[in-house]
Amino acid sequence: MNLQQLRYLNEIVRCELNISDAAGALYTSQPGISKQIKLLEEELAIDIFVRNGKRIVALTEPGKAVLEIARRMLHETDNLKQVGQEFSRQDSGSLTIATTHTQARYALPPVVKAFTQTYPEVKLSLHQGSPTQIAEQVLSGEADIGIATESLALYDELVTLPCYEWHHCVVVVPKHPLLLEKRLTLKKLAQFPLITYDFAFTGRNKINQAFSEAGIEPNIALTAIDADVIKTYVELGLGVGIVAQMAFIPDRDHHLRMLDAGHLFQPSTTRVAIRQNQYLRGFAYHFIELFAPRLKHDVVAQALHLTR
Numbered sequence: 001m002n003l004q005q006l007r008y009l010n011e012i013v014r015c016e017l018n019i020s021d022a023a024g025a026l027y028t029s030q031p032g033i034s035k036q037i038k039l040l041e042e043e044l045a046i047d048i049f050v051r052n053g054k055r056i057v058a059l060t061e062p063g064k065a066v067l068e069i070a071r072r073m074l075h076e077t078d079n080l081k082q083v084g085q086e087f088s089r090q091d092s093g094s095l096t097i098a099t100t101h102t103q104a105r106y107a108l109p110p111v112v113k114a115f116t117q118t119y120p121e122v123k124l125s126l127h128q129g130s131p132t133q134i135a136e137q138v139l140s141g142e143a144d145i146g147i148a149t150e151s152l153a154l155y156d157e158l159v160t161l162p163c164y165e166w167h168h169c170v171v172v173v174p175k176h177p178l179l180l181e182k183r184l185t186l187k188k189l190a191q192f193p194l195i196t197y198d199f200a201f202t203g204r205n206k207i208n209q210a211f212s213e214a215g216i217e218p219n220i221a222l223t224a225i226d227a228d229v230i231k232t233y234v235e236l237g238l239g240v241g242i243v244a245q246m247a248f249i250p251d252r253d254h255h256l257r258m259l260d261a262g263h264l265f266q267p268s269t270t271r272v273a274i275r276q277n278q279y280l281r282g283f284a285y286h287f288i289e290l291f292a293p294r295l296k297h298d299v300v301a302q303a304l305h306l307t308r
Contacts, residue, residue: 003077005040006070008033009048013067014140017049017056075277078141092121095284098134098143099126100201101226103270106246108147111290119283130200130225138275144284146273147291149203158273159303163292165269167262168203169248171234171241174257178240184259186214193221193239201225203268207242210265231256244268274304 008022012033015021023030041048048063049056059067099108104126116124127134127143131151137143139157146152153160170189172178181188190211197204211218221239224230227247234241235255242265248258272288272295274280285297 001040001043003074005036006074008036009040009067009070010074012037012049012056013059017058019056075141075275078279091119091283093281093283094123094125095145095281095287096125096127096137096143097145097147097287098129098137099147100131100134100149101128102149102201102244102247103147104128105226105228106244106249107270108291111287114290115283115287118286122283132200135273138273141275144274144278144280145288147270148273149268149270150200150205152271152273155273157276159276159278160271160273161292161295161300161303163270163272163295165267166203167245167260167267168207168242168265169245170259170261171231171243171248171253171256172259173235173237174255176240176257178259179257181259184261184264186211186216186218186264189240189264190216190218193219194242195222195224195230195233195239196220196242197227197230198223198225203244203265206265206268274300276304278304280304 007026011022011026012019015025019030019033023033026033037048044062044066046062046066047060048066050058050060097108108126112124112126115122127137129137131148134143134146134148135152135155135158138146139155146158147163152158170178170184178184178188178192196207199205199208207218222230222233224233227243230241230243231247231253233239241256242261245258245262248256250258272292280300282297285300288295288300289297
């Protein structure tokens with residue numbers, strides 16, 4: 001048994017049991033992977049995969065147990081590499097952040113700027129995706145840190161820490177009738193076509209919850225994953241926008257007007273997510289602290305330690 005065989009096993013499952021895709025991802029040959037998996041099965045005296053002819057169709061029950069252990073071993077191997085790099089090259093390496101468009105566009109720019117100035121030898125990568133994709137990237141090791149509002153706290157395998165709370169706001173074109181309202185209400189808002197986030201993004205469940213509790217059916221005319229797209233269609237007169245308040249920048253959005261909606265929708269919480277038992281480099285702790293100053297090194301380290 002060797003680590004390469006465990007990597008092959010993990011990659012096959014990650015590629016939805018497609019050996020060709022796994023071979024491509026690992027820059028090796030399909031026959032080579034098949035041979036190594038067969039050798040692993042023979043050594044363990046079990047079938048890891050259910051096969052239909054030469055095609056893999058599922059994991060066996062013992063195969064599921066082997067995969068879980070293999071992933072733990074690969075994870076700890078990565079941790080060993082991180083330890084070595086931490087003490088041999090403290091201020092160089094790589095850091096991958098998985099996050100949503102809203103965080104990448106509006107919350108992270110000053111953090112990224114400060115981080116790259118402090119650690120010019122660290123290769124920083126931003127992967128944008130849905131909260132579910134972000135969680136999966138952190139769990140698989142594709143990303144070191146995840147940052148999002150929705151869903152992250154639902155994954156038991158992730159350590160999630162709250163960073164900050166934020167509110168939604170309503171954006172309209174100049175001279176829109178809603179600007180005459182002294183205090184915006186859900187009933188008034190529901191009289192217009194609404195443009196807001198796709199269900200999986202940026203506090204959308206808080207919007208749905210507010211209308212549901214009020215017994216009001218909103219007219220959701222259009223959804224998007226990107227606040228800039230939402231604002232573009234508001235500007236075209238296609239509806240009233242509901243976006244994260246951080247996404248409205250008066251100097252840039254001078255063609256739109258903002259209405260406070262903090263009293264209409266519950267605040268949302270942006271969280272940082274790290275895989276359980278992850279060994280973080282010193283610069284990764286610093287990135288988290290730049291993003292959420294209250295999440296200092298000892299706070300994050302203690303949260304990770306409690307999961308061990």
